Amino acid sequence: MASEVLVLGAGMVGVSTALALQQRGRQVVLVDRRPPGRETSYGNAGFIQREAVQPYAFPRSWQALWRVATGQGNDVHVHWTALPSLAGRLLRYWQSSAPAPYANTCAAYARLIAHCIAEHEPLMAAAGAQHLVRKEGWLQLYRQPALLEAALRHATQVAQAHGLNWAALDGPALVQLEPGLRETPAGAIHWRDPWTISDPGALVEHYAALFVQRGGRIAEGDADSLQQTGLGWRVQTRDGALEAEAAVLALGPWAEAHTRRLGYRLPLFAKRGYHRHYQGGGTLRRPVLDTDHGVVLAPMQRGLRLTTGAEFASAGAPATPVQLHVAERAAERLLGLGQPVEAQPWLGARPCSADMLPVIGPAPRHRGLWFHFGHGHQGFTLGPASARLLAERMCGQTPYVDPAPYDPSRFG
Ligand SMILES: Cc1cc2nc3c(=O)[nH]c(=O)nc-3n(C[C@H](O)[C@H](O)[C@H](O)COP(=O)(O)OP(=O)(O)OC[C@H]3O[C@@H](n4cnc5c(N)ncnc54)[C@H](O)[C@@H]3O)c2cc1C
Known part of the structure; x- marks a missing residue:
């Protein structure tokens, strides 16, 4: 045999998996139809989100549902024609977001995300990638004092429970930290642990x-x-057929189609998102989440990257970057935007599971096949931490966190 493991998919999750297996002495071939890091792991906001101990839940209050249904706010956009095909999975997402199951999900999520920086850091050092890393945290910005107050109360609780480092900023303190801002909002939460x-x-x-x-x-x-x-397992490549004892599916948003082909019906779905870069406008020292408009403004090498919230649409539906257009107008007022770099916005998809937890472990009905996908809003953050858990399981080592909540068998 040419190798011991085929890892299919070379995004952050697949590449991290390949490294974690290699570190444990496995011969690995990483297979992708594109070069590494060209899909979802390219287009995200670039946060290594140590503070993200609670995954995004489905709205449970009638007010929040009404807001989405009536198109208020800019954080969620729905193609209503897609709902019939998504209904079953969204119902499971809604059920998993009820207080009791959501508390269990958060506990499991927090256990894994606690390791995100510790697992990225040695890879960054060994890969000589420190020049890409900013250790200034990120800012969660509010214009309305009442919303800021509520967010500060929530941040206080979460930070205490999980030992997170953060600061409350009023408007002037925020502008002092980010002198490029043209407006003086009510204030912000400065999450200090995350790297970007x-x-x-x-x-x-x-x-x-x-x-x-x-x-x-x-x-x-x-x-x-x-x-x-x-x-x-065997896969065809440009170099001919490759065979290995084991294969890992790390196909991000494409995992649903591939697992379906193998006979699985996993409750996976995608939340689409857009980005575009702009040059010649205002500058930021660290990324800002404009909560009123559901957009992240992230200073990147190619310019200021605006990334949008979630869009629910059918697979392959045409791009409808309406959230990006709203975000552009808000960013122009907040900062000054300059000119777009790309002719068209980038469109990608967050690979989500209905219970908000990634899928990490053996395929229930196929010997030697392993699943590694469904990291939702935080796959860029979680890649190395999640890869360590999968590699420990594949190599018969004691898992460093309890693997049960992420095991594919949980879906029955
Ligand atoms: C707008 C937006 C903002 C985000 N911001 C953040 C953030 O700030 N922080 C964070 O942690 N996460 C963020 N995310 C989520 C994060 O980007 C994803 O969770 C993560 O990139 C998923 O990584 P992956 O390796 O699973 O998938 P991908 O990066 O998509 O990799 C999957 C790979 O599979 C390959 N592939 C697909 N089909 C085939 C095939 N048939 N044959 C061979 N190869 C195939 C693809 O080419 C690709 O390389 C964001 C997502 C979006 C959309």
Whole structure:
């Protein structure tokens, strides 16, 4: 056999998986139809979100549902024609967001995310990627005093429970920290633990280069060709057929289609998001989440990157960047935006699961096949921490966090 493990998908999750297995002595081939880090792991906001101990729940109050249904706010956009096909999975998402199951989800999520920086840090150092990292945290900005007060109360509770480092800023203190702002909002929460990345795709490329430098191999191939053989798994690549004892599906938003082909019905769905860069406008020292408009403004190497909230749409539906247009107008008032860099906005999709937890573990009905996807809003953050857990399980080591909440068998 040419290798012991095929890792399909070279986003942050797949590349981190390849490195974690390699570190445990496995011969790994990383297979993707594109070069590493060109899809969702390229287009995100670049936060390594140590503070994200609570995943995004489905709104449970009638007021919040009414806000989405009537198109108020800019954080969520819905293609109503997509709802019939999404209804079953969204119902499970809504059920999982009830107080009792959500509390369990948060406990499991927090246990994994607690390790995000500690697992990224040695990879960044070994890959020579420190120049991409900013350790200034990020700002959660509010214009309305009542909303700021509520957010500060929530942040106080969460930070105490999880030992997070943060600060409350009033309007003048915020403008002092970010002198590029043209407005003086009510204030902000400054989350100080998170690191942010000035080119998310480049970080994945650095990790992939480290994998190759350590003896790993990257091949261009299509996961559609994956087949079980008598001894393991085979995939077709430009270099010919590759076989291995084990295969890992790390296909991000494409995992649903591939697991369906293998006979699984996992409650996976995508939350689409857009980004675009702008140059020649105002500048920021660290990323800002404008909560009123559901947009992140992140200083990146290519310019100021605006990333939008969630869009629910059918797979392959045409781009409808209405949230980005609202965000552009708000960012122009807040900061001054300059000119767009790209002719068209980038469109990608957060790979989500209905219970808000990633899927990490053995495929229930296929020997030697492992699942590693569904990291939702925080896959860029969680890649290395989640990869360590999967690699420990694959190599028969004691898992460093309880693997049960993330095991694929939880879906029955
Ligand atoms: C707008 C937006 C902002 C975000 N902001 C953040 C953030 O700030 N912080 C954070 O932690 N997360 C963020 N996320 C989420 C994060 O980007 C994702 O969770 C993460 O990138 C998922 O990584 P992945 O490796 O699973 O998927 P991907 O990066 O999409 O990788 C999947 C890979 O599979 C490959 N592939 C697909 N089909 C095939 C096939 N048939 N054959 C071979 N290869 C195939 C693709 O080419 C791709 O390389 C954001 C997401 C969006 C959309």
